[in-house]
Amino acid sequence: MRILRQFDHYLAKFESWVLIFILFVMVFLSFGQVVLRNVFNFGLLWADTFLRQLVLWVGFLGASLAVREKRHIAIDFIPLFLPEGWLKPLRAIVDFATGIISIFLLIAAWNFLQFEKESGSILFLDLPVWIFQTILPFSLGVIAIRFLFRSLAGVRSIWKTEE
Numbered sequence: 001m002r003i004l005r006q007f008d009h010y011l012a013k014f015e016s017w018v019l020i021f022i023l024f025v026m027v028f029l030s031f032g033q034v035v036l037r038n039v040f041n042f043g044l045l046w047a048d049t050f051l052r053q054l055v056l057w058v059g060f061l062g063a064s065l066a067v068r069e070k071r072h073i074a075i076d077f078i079p080l081f082l083p084e085g086w087l088k089p090l091r092a093i094v095d096f097a098t099g100i101i102s103i104f105l106l107i108a109a110w111n112f113l114q115f116e117k118e119s120g121s122i123l124f125l126d127l128p129v130w131i132f133q134t135i136l137p138f139s140l141g142v143i144a145i146r147f148l149f150r151s152l153a154g155v156r157s158i159w160k161t162e163e
Contacts, residue, residue: 001156004149011142012068019061026054046124053123053132060139067146092154099147102140109136 029047037043066072079087116130123129 001153008068008146008149012065015061015065015142019058019065022054022057022061026051026058049124056132057135060135064139064142064146067143088154088158092151092158095147095151095154099144099151102144102147106137106140106144109133109140113137 029044029051033043033047063072079090082090113130113133113136116133117128119129121129123132
C-alpha cells in the first residue's frame with residue numbers, strides 16, 4: 001500500500017506540473033493570438049484548434065487530480081438519511097462502483113483512440129488527432145485506479161474498526 005501511495009504522490013506531482021505547463025502555454029498562446037490579430041491583423045491558423053485540445057487536457061488532468069484530493073463532483077444526499085455506521089461501507093461501495101464505471105469509460109476511450117488512429121485524421125501541422133486524445137484513456141485509467149484504491153482503503157478501515 002505504501003508503494004502505491006508513493007507512486008500516486010509522484011504521479012500527482014507530475015500531473016500538476018503538466019497542468020501548470022499547459023495553462024502557461026494556453027495563456028501565452030491566447031494572449032499572443034489577441035496581439036497578433038489586433039496589432040498585426042493576422043493570427044496563427046492552428047492556435048485556436050490547439051487551444052481547444054489543451055482545454056481537453058486541462059479538464060481531464062484536473063478531474064484526475066480532483067479525484068485524488070476528494071474534490072470531485074459528488075451527489076451525497078443519501079448519507080444524510082443513513083445511520084453513522086453505514087457511511088464507511090457505503091463510501092467503499094460507491095468508490096468501487098465508480099472505479100468500475102471508470103474502467104468501462106477507459107475501454108470506450110481506448111476504442112475511440114484506436115478508431116481515431118486508424119482513421120488517420122489530421123488536426124493541424126500534420127499532427128494526427130489521436131495524439132491529442134491520449135489524455136482520455138490515460139486520465140480515465142488513473143481515475144479508475146484512484147477510486148479502486150480508495151475503495152480498498154475504505155474496506156481496510158472498516159476491518160480495522162471492527163477489530
